[in-house]
Amino acid sequence: MSGDKLYIDKELSWLSFNERVLQEAADKTVPLIERVRFLGIFSNNLDEFYKVRFADVKRRILINSEQGGNDSDKHLLAQMQQKALKLDRDFDNLYNELILEMARRHIFLVNETQLDESQKRWITRYFNNEVLPHITPLLMNDDIDVLQFLKDEYAYIVVDLKKNQHSNYALVEIPTDHLPRFVLVPEAKGKRRKTVILLDNIIRFCLDELFRGFFDYDELSGYAMKMTRDAEYDLSHEVEYSLLEQMSEGLSQRLTAMPVRFVYEREMPEQMLSFLCDKLKISHYDSLLPGGRYHNFKDFIGFPNLGRAYLENKPMPPMKCSDFEGYANAFDAIRDKDILLHYPYHQFDHITELVRQASFDPKVISIKINIYRVAKNSRLMNSLVDAVHNGKRVVVVVELQARFDEEANIEWSKILTEAGVQVIFGVPGMKIHSKLLLISRKEEHDFVRYAHIGTGNFHEKTARIYTDFAFLTADTDLTTEVRNVFAYIENPYRPVKFNQLIVSPRNSRQQLYRIIDNEIAHAKAGKKAEIKLKVNNLVDKGLVNKLYGASAAGVKINMIIRGMCSLVPGVEGVSENIRIISIVDRFLEHPRVIITHNDGAPQVWISSADWMTRNIDHRIEVATPIKDPRLKQRIIDIINIQFTDTVKARVIDKEMSNHYVDRGNRKKIRSQVAIYDYLKNVERRNRKMMKEETHESTL
Numbered sequence: 102m103s104g105d106k107l108y109i110d111k112e113l114s115w116l117s118f119n120e121r122v123l124q125e126a127a128d129k130t131v132p133l134i135e136r137v138r139f140l141g142i143f144s145n146n147l148d149e150f151y152k153v154r155f156a157d158v159k160r161r162i163l164i165n166s167e168q169g170g171n172d173s174d175k176h177l178l179a180q181m182q183q184k185a186l187k188l189d190r191d192f193d194n195l196y197n198e199l200i201l202e203m204a205r206r207h208i209f210l211v212n213e214t215q216l217d218e219s220q221k222r223w224i225t226r227y228f229n230n231e232v233l234p235h236i237t238p239l240l241m242n243d244d245i246d247v248l249q250f251l252k253d254e255y256a257y258i259v260v261d262l263k264k265n266q267h268s269n270y271a272l273v274e275i276p277t278d279h280l281p282r283f284v285l286v287p288e289a290k291g292k293r294r295k296t297v298i299l300l301d302n303i304i305r306f307c308l309d310e311l312f313r314g315f316f317d318y319d320e321l322s323g324y325a326m327k328m329t330r331d332a333e334y335d336l337s338h339e340v341e342y343s344l345l346e347q348m349s350e351g352l353s354q355r356l357t358a359m360p361v362r363f364v365y366e367r368e369m370p371e372q373m374l375s376f377l378c379d380k381l382k383i384s385h386y387d388s389l390l391p392g393g394r395y396h397n398f399k400d401f402i403g404f405p406n407l408g409r410a411y412l413e414n415k416p417m418p419p420m421k422c423s424d425f426e427g428y429a430n431a432f433d434a435i436r437d438k439d440i441l442l443h444y445p446y447h448q449f450d451h452i453t454e455l456v457r458q459a460s461f462d463p464k465v466i467s468i469k470i471n472i473y474r475v476a477k478n479s480r481l482m483n484s485l486v487d488a489v490h491n492g493k494r495v496v497v498v499v500e501l502q503a504r505f506d507e508e509a510n511i512e513w514s515k516i517l518t519e520a521g522v523q524v525i526f527g528v529p530g531m532k533i534h535s536k537l538l539l540i541s542r543k544e545e546h547d548f549v550r551y552a553h554i555g556t557g558n559f560h561e562k563t564a565r566i567y568t569d570f571a572f573l574t575a576d577t578d579l580t581t582e583v584r585n586v587f588a589y590i591e592n593p594y595r596p597v598k599f600n601q602l603i604v605s606p607r608n609s610r611q612q613l614y615r616i617i618d619n620e621i622a623h624a625k626a627g628k629k630a631e632i633k634l635k636v637n638n639l640v641d642k643g644l645v646n647k648l649y650g651a652s653a654a655g656v657k658i659n660m661i662i663r664g665m666c667s668l669v670p671g672v673e674g675v676s677e678n679i680r681i682i683s684i685v686d687r688f689l690e691h692p693r694v695i696i697t698h699n700d701g702a703p704q705v706w707i708s709s710a711d712w713m714t715r716n717i718d719h720r721i722e723v724a725t726p727i728k729d730p731r732l733k734q735r736i737i738d739i740i741n742i743q744f745t746d747t748v749k750a751r752v753i754d755k756e757m758s759n760h761y762v763d764r765g766n767r768k769k770i771r772s773q774v775a776i777y778d779y780l781k782n783v784e785r786r787n788r789k790m791m792k793e794e795t796h797e798s799t800l
Contacts, residue, residue: 253327
């Protein structure tokens with residue numbers, strides 16, 4: 102087998118992942134409204150794909166053409182476009198299927214031609230009262246640079262104002278930043294049906310209301326379009342520019358970046374299409390896609406359930422962690438034993454409550470935290486401001502380059518700075534992606550530190566829909582090294598050593614190689630050797646090669662990889678000992694976990710880092726060992742449950758076929774539900790033991 106075939110292009114692998122998302126929309130066992138929402142998730146993912154991955158390949162092609170490079174990227178781009186077109190066709194078919202399914206359940210998504218007379222009157226009033234104040238058409242004459250005005254987060258209607266067979270074009274933005282995309286239209290009394298119309302179609306119906314009295318035309322017609330821009334930006338490296346100013350400038354550049362995808366309604370007249378392509382400077386490397394009359398399907402993530410409860414997933418309310426119960430405060434609980442939370446099965450409130458208590462606890466001296474993504478209205482961030490008001494030293498490391506969250510993080514930086522928080526923007530040239538919190542407390546005559554090391558962000562909203570681990574500890578060795586990470590962030594040139602934590606870019610590569618080499622040594626000694634790995638993405642060639650070497654040596658490797666995977670499993674003599682699955686379900690799988698057999702004494706780490714070159718060598722990431730046997734076994738049990746999934750697990754193979762794991766005669770196991778039940782039993786058992794211990798102590 103040639104060397105090239107041992108690596109799958111990460112861009113094609115990413116599209117294969119998004120195909121798994123589309124499979125959820127196609128799965129008839131998924132509740133109907135959830136299937137519609139998966140269309141929105143798929144669309145949102147595809148937007149990001151074009152902004153980042155497609156744009157990156159296009160950029161490489163342009164650079165290579167200037168330098169006389171090879172054509173491999175052109176071939177890759179063609180494959181990406183071919184795959185994306187197929188997914189678009191599948192998407193359109195699924196959308197039509199789901200519209201019919203909703204109609205069978207008396208939920209009708211209608212267009213402007215399907216309204217009765219009373220609904221037409223209601224729509225006109227709604228347009229004039231609610232919509233019209235938010236619309237200003239852009240007339241596309243020769244003097245207008247359309248690229249300056251178009252936003253890639255919005256859908257548009259291109260209006261043809263025709264007079265004597267001559268066309269003038271105007272652009273109308275769908276104002277979804279001010280109004281709901283889905284509008285419930287009143288029905289006649291007694292009708293069981295619910296009628297929903299998209300804001301797009303309200304505007305189409307009222308185009309004459311918008312233009313009448315200002316323009317002379319014989320007829321009006323409107324066609325949908327959407328443009329996606331390159332999301333990368335060049336930062337000014339002028340000495341006098343602060344990073345905050347650079348990021349603000351970078352966001353402005355993104356707004357005027359060149360397009361990489363142009364989607365248009367397939368019924369759009371050829372003359373209008375040619376005009377737009379010329380105006381938008383669409384190159385032959387860009388993706389020009391015919392589509393339906395609705396774009397920006399990401400809004401379908403929030404599609405409302407207007408029917409019965411069974412059309413959505415059954416609630417799985419997050420549970421309280423019993424390890425905090427029976428203590429005067431969170432610090433006493435963490436000092437007594439390490440605590441592991443698993444979102445969204447556990448409540449994120451435990452973390453917001455910990456920071457709230459720290460904000461006024463007279464024993465707390467300082468709070469340090471690094472922020473990558475946080476909620477818009479974050480209780481945690483507000484508690485940090487309260488802590489400053491209460492005389493605590495608060496240090497917040499804000500990652501301004503968290504892609505698509507830059508604007509929110511800039512805003513939080515300003516709020517925190519004005520409140521007196523010490524805000525640090527991290528290390529130049531390296532994103533800070535670790536999930537660390539360190540609270541220092543004066544207890545009697547000693548300083549005691551409490552640390553949070555996690556796989557996910559301090560984000561109240563995503564903690565309800567992403568699966569993640571959050572580890573809380575007062576272990577002196579670990580908290581000292583967490584303190585050293587913050588010191589490294591503040592001064593990356595000062596020598597620092599980590600013996601417990603795996604920290605990118607300081608020691609991750611050598612430590613991960615060492616972990617794999619340890620299992621290789623056991624295999625070569627004739628002992629049982631096994632690695633279990635869970636990451637979002639595996640594309641670093643060095644780590645892929647190391648895993649190939651482990652497989653060839655006889656190490657059994659089982660992996661759960663949600664997204665991109667460059668490794669090809671099942672290649673004779675190279676990777677026949679490697680099995681990979683991917684799980685896509687109601688929650689987004691997000692933890693990074695490493696488990697090794699270690700000659701019968703298992704080792705477990707949780708991490709913020711994917712196995713990508715950027716995460717290993719060019720970002721600040723942190724992995725921690727789990728020492729407590731109780732928590733170690735819990736993580737092993739959870740990962741093992743996922744490997745038994747017979748409902749939502751897909752096999753990752755060299756063909757990227759995405760076929761479901763063969764269930765055979767095994768029972769149905771949906772791992773996310775099984776993990777919820779497992780943790781409920783853990784919490785029930787813990788509370789029972791606590792009750793028995795309390796009863797014994799009173800005797």
